Amino acid sequence: MNEMQVQNQNQTRNQSQIRVMLPQHLRTLAQTGREVALQVDGPVTQGSLLDALESTYPMLRGTIRDPATRQRRPLVRFFAGKQDLSHEPPDTPLPAAVATGDEPFLIIGAMAGG
């Protein structure tokens, strides 16, 4: 990695450029690709990440969190760093690797069916 790349990486990390991977149906709805990049101001938590996602892609409001309760929908899961973060409180800081953009935050449609 040359000096310029290191500088870019540090700049990205300072701006908390978060990588989020969306499930197929939400990609279609948002008309975007598998992975989106988000700018998150302040502490990077599940809640602030989803706020930024819904702000950038307003058509996703209500699809990940119930619009009335703001709770995660029961059949949506959040994974990162091979961990299931679905049951973490929304204001818990996400793993550093997600906050720095080294690891994506995965939004998953839960397995269902027989």
Add this chain to the structure above:
Amino acid sequence: MSGVRVLVGTRKGAFILTSDGKRERWDICGPHFAGWEMYHLKGSPVDPNRLYASQTSDWFGQTMQRSDDGGKTWEPVGNEFFYEGDPGTHQWYDGTQHPWEFKRVWHLEPSLTDPDTVYAGVEDAALFRSVDAGQTWQEFPGLRAAKGHLWQPGAGGMCLHTIVLDRNDPNRIFVAISAAGAFRTDDGGTTWLPVNRGLKSEYELPDPDADVGHCVHSIAMHPARPDVLFMQKHWDIMRSDNAGDLWHEVSGNVPSDFGFPIAVHAHEPETVYVVPIKSDSEHYPPDGKLRVYRSRTGGNEWEALTKGLPQHDCYVNVLRDAMAVDSLDACGVYVGTTGGQVYASADSGDSWMPIVRDLPSVLSVEVQTLA
């Protein structure tokens, strides 16, 4: 040249079928919204290119879609359905009270006069309206005041699934809810009355004549006679000649008076269509024969329409929003099945043909007659 556009909602996407006025050859476009449950799609009678669609998913909740070009392209619109004030509770399956919770939009009814106004019937049962082409939605809370604490869900949920607008009186709206009954407003939605007198639910309710609690499946009206309503109830086919003030049974000679949809011929207000289903637990046609029944006498006397419909080993269902009529001459009738077929008749039901088969299970069928 005139034509028709059939809007088909299925368990796994929406399909749009088009044909000219002969209704012999069909083009099929879809799936739109592949993988999503499309409970209902309906076009504005004022602007046929304005379509609204309810897109829902057990995973990702409720999304609403609008098209301004007849379904070629779609745009997500507002999906926030917030009950007015504290919605309180309603009866739950175990007899306790349960909080009102929004689940999905079952039915969309575009205004008869304004393409930007559309009504939405939702689960848990409530009526919403948008006056900005679906961007925002406001509830009519007065409906829940009509003994809402006594309403309870049927097996399919407590859904407001039928909205009937009165072309002659913009302040009058009829809605139907499972399992609460039929309701009417005469003041544009501010106040509502249960209109269930004459309905009898001997095996569903402890008081068969109860004011609310009846499992109404569908209501149909001919626009030229807005005081005459036809109803397919859980069991019984009913008719009212006074805008729901009193109902009487017109099941007559149908092989089963259980069913879901009911429709009225576009040009003959006394011609009515139903699809008998064997029972509330056996959701398929009696004797394995898919038969649409037609009454030309406003009920009581029914004839089986079978030509072109499967007459053996047929065990599909036809859901409440899956029958519609066009307004061509002769009137077209359309029926969608849980087996994925859409059957059409271009001669008022005398003969039928499948215009598409092997779709996902059909939830709804609507027809637009195009100039």
